[in-house]
Amino acid sequence: MSVVEETIHTPVAIVGAGACGLTAALALHRQGIECVVLERDAVPAGSTALSSGFVPAPATRVQKAAKVEDSPELFAQDIQHKAHGQAAPVLVKAYSEAIGTAMDDLEKHHHIPWQLLDQFLYPGHSVHRMHAVPEKTGEGLMTRLRAAADAAGVVVLTQAQVTALHADDTGRINSLSYSQPDGATSNLNCDAVILACNGFGGNADMVKQHLPAMKDAQYAGHVGNDGSAVAWGLQLGAALADMGAYQGHGSWAIPQGSLISWALMMEGGVQINALGQRFHDETQGYSEAAVQVLNQPEGVAWNVFDNQLLRFAQDFPDFVAAQAAGAVKSAADVASLAAIVGCPVETLANTLSAVNPNNAKDAWGRTFKRALEAPFHAIKVTGALFHTQGGLNINGQCQVLKPHGEPLPNLYAAGGAARGVSGAEVWGYLSGNGLLSAIAGGHIAALAVAQTISEKTR
Known part of the structure; x- marks a missing residue:
């Protein structure tokens, strides 16, 4: 040297x-x-x-x-x-x-x-x-x-x-x-x-x-x-x-390795685990969501949304790139979505039926502006560390x-x-x-x- x-x-x-x-x-x-x-x-x-x-x-x-x-x-x-x-x-x-x-x-x-x-x-x-x-x-x-x-x-x-x-x-x-x-x-x-x-x-x-x-x-x-x-x-x-202190993110698409905008969650999307159940209030923030996702079975979750939210997300270039890489899986109905996730149909149906604007705050304190409508879309994600x-x-x-x-x-x-x-x-x-x-x-x-x-x- x-x-x-x-x-x-x-x-x-x-x-x-x-x-x-x-x-x-x-x-x-x-x-x-x-x-x-x-x-x-x-x-x-x-x-x-x-x-x-x-x-x-x-x-x-x-x-x-x-x-x-x-x-x-x-x-x-x-x-x-x-x-x-x-x-x-x-x-x-x-x-x-x-x-x-x-x-x-x-x-x-x-x-x-x-x-x-x-x-x-x-x-x-x-x-x-x-x-x-x-x-x-x-x-x-x-x-x-x-x-x-x-x-x-x-x-x-x-x-x-x-x-x-x-x-x-x-x-x-x-x-x-x-x-x-x-x-x-x-x-x-x-x-x-x-x-x-x-x-x-x-x-x-x-x-x-x-x-x-x-x-x-x-x-x-x-x-x-x-x-x-x-x-x-x-x-x-x-x-x-x-x-x-750190910034985590509960929406890191796998295996693509790309960030999925949390705007999907804020506008009405939900996260479910491998059992077909929701597990937190998604609107609290994407950083702490990293820990929530990692605590689920196998440390993974699925972002679930519908056509209206898909069109909204496509305004973000990062999302478009992830979609082109195959991150977005589409399902015509709840049964098809359950097959993608690998969870019981009845459990998933009950989970999605609770995403309803007529319901009071759910167990995690979240309310919804509207229900999700078929066809559905899902992205497999995990929790990731972004920066300290x-x-x-x-x-x-x-x-x-x-x-x-x-x-x-x-x-x-x-x-x-x-x-x-x-x-x-x-x-x-x-x-x-x-x-x-x-x-x-x-x-x-x-x-x-x-x-x-x-x-x-x-």
């Missing part, structure tokens, strides 16, 4: 070129501050590309144009309600206040064309505030962010895997090392570091330690989520927080904190590298919290770094 000895300097080094890292880089560009983004993959994608690409944000230009009444305060209430009041108040306030501006800046200065998804409400949100690019996919969002970074002249080093952060005796980072495909290790000097890289969902040992309910679950996140940000932080004396929501403890400026609350001199973290706003359990995850933390956190971290650098150069 060779080492490049020449001194290369950048004011800000950003580790990770997902939504968090590129948002931070673009915000620094607007402040006139140079940075280098280091990305381990050949093409920046990360967890963002694997997500739905939906971002919750209040009071954006797009939301106001749709005449939706919303505010950071209402959004903060929704976040805390879902987290049972356990989300870090300082981050809930910071993110709910920053995300609207961050989204508007990406639209105004970098031509990211946000659309408001107003056909349905995701669980836990009081109003329509979910935004997406026209492609309605995480890959579409990443494609547009990469194009924006290219247009702005942001320096992104791909196939550059950061291996170490180097600090002096005070904990101030002065450089980092990164490896390249040819085996060379290079050094990059810097004045500040923003960790926008990863969680630990791809680290089996850490998942077993911190998320025992997910130790045998399929991992649907990016392999780069290996916990390195946590390891670097611990080496520098940082504190961790909310390590038991715990990590380095940070303050409202995304500075990484020591155990007693004082910040490390020049280390910032956001997105998967830091604690999120989901409290400490799977049920605390409000739809979109991952990209909320990534985009709001990247925006906040960049502005905080820019202010510090500007003050030092006065």
